Structure formats: C-alpha cells, structure tokens
Amino acid sequence: MSVKQANRFGFGINQSRLINYDTSDRKVREYVTLMEPSFRLCFACGGCTAACIAGQHISFNLRRMNTLIRRGEIDLLRDEVTRCMLCGKCLLVCPRGVNTRNVVAVTAEAIRKLDNNEL
Numbered sequence: 001m002s003v004k005q006a007n008r009f010g011f012g013i014n015q016s017r018l019i020n021y022d023t024s025d026r027k028v029r030e031y032v033t034l035m036e037p038s039f040r041l042c043f044a045c046g047g048c049t050a051a052c053i054a055g056q057h058i059s060f061n062l063r064r065m066n067t068l069i070r071r072g073e074i075d076l077l078r079d080e081v082t083r084c085m086l087c088g089k090c091l092l093v094c095p096r097g098v099n100t101r102n103v104v105a106v107t108a109e110a111i112r113k114l115d116n117n118e119l
C-alpha cells in the first residue's frame with residue numbers, strides 16, 4: 001500500500017511503522033526457516049521474551065527479533081541479534097517447541113553471510 005493510499009479518509013499510518021516489503025530483505029528469513037524449521041511455529045506469544053535473562057538487563061526482546069526476521073528489517077536485526085547470550089533459557093518455556101537459541105544462532109550466521117555476499 002502506498003503512503004498516499006494509507007492516508008485516505010484522513011487516517012494515516014505512522015511513518016516509522018511503515019514496512020516496505022518491496023525493499024525489505026527476505027533472505028535472512030528464508031535462511032532461518034531453512035536452517036531451523038521450527039521458526040515457522042512461533043505465534044508470537046512472548047513467553048521467550050518474558051523468560052529471557054538478557055532482556056532483564058538490557059533492551060533485548062526475542063519476540064521483537066522474530067518479527068524483525070519476518071519483516072526483513074536487517075539493519076535493526078543486525079544490532080538485536082548480538083544481544084542474546086545463547087543461554088537457552090527461552091527454550092524451556094516456548095509452548096510451540098521453537099528452538100529459539102538456534103534461531104538466534106542461524107540469524108547471526110545469515111547476517112554474516114549477507115554481509116559477505118554469500119547469501
């Protein structure tokens with residue numbers, strides 16, 4: 001939807017909330033889904049985020065990270081992915097059995113590959 005269309009009837013979408021799927025990069029999402037298929041099962045309940053140790057001390061949110069992967073917002077993801085300590089606590093609470101720790105690991109791998117033009 002173009003910005004012009006979004007502003008119809010006097011209503012508009014906050015610019016910072018707009019996601020341009022034509023320019024967002026889906027390669028990381030495709031790589032993560034291929035390498036860790038359980039990523040598809042995430043229904044964004046936030047259980048992992050509530051249990052996350054890193055998130056109790058710094059600004060880090062695994063559910064937000066999953067959303068960034070799906071949206072292909074690589075610039076934001078690049079910073080987010082470095083904040084996880086890979087402790088695995090989130091694995092214990094996910095009701096869908098998502099291998100959350102591996103999602104973080106393969107996301108970091110995908111970004112590395114993307115930066116080296118290997119993806």
Ligand code: SF4
Pocket residue numbers: 041042043044045046047048049062063066093094095096097098100
């Ligand atoms: S706990 Fe599992 S299903 Fe819930 S947001 Fe985290 S990864 Fe997704």
Ligand code: SF4
Pocket residue numbers: 051052053054055062083084085086087088089090091100101104
């Ligand atoms: S593995 Fe990462 S996301 Fe999961 S609880 Fe530990 S620090 Fe948080």
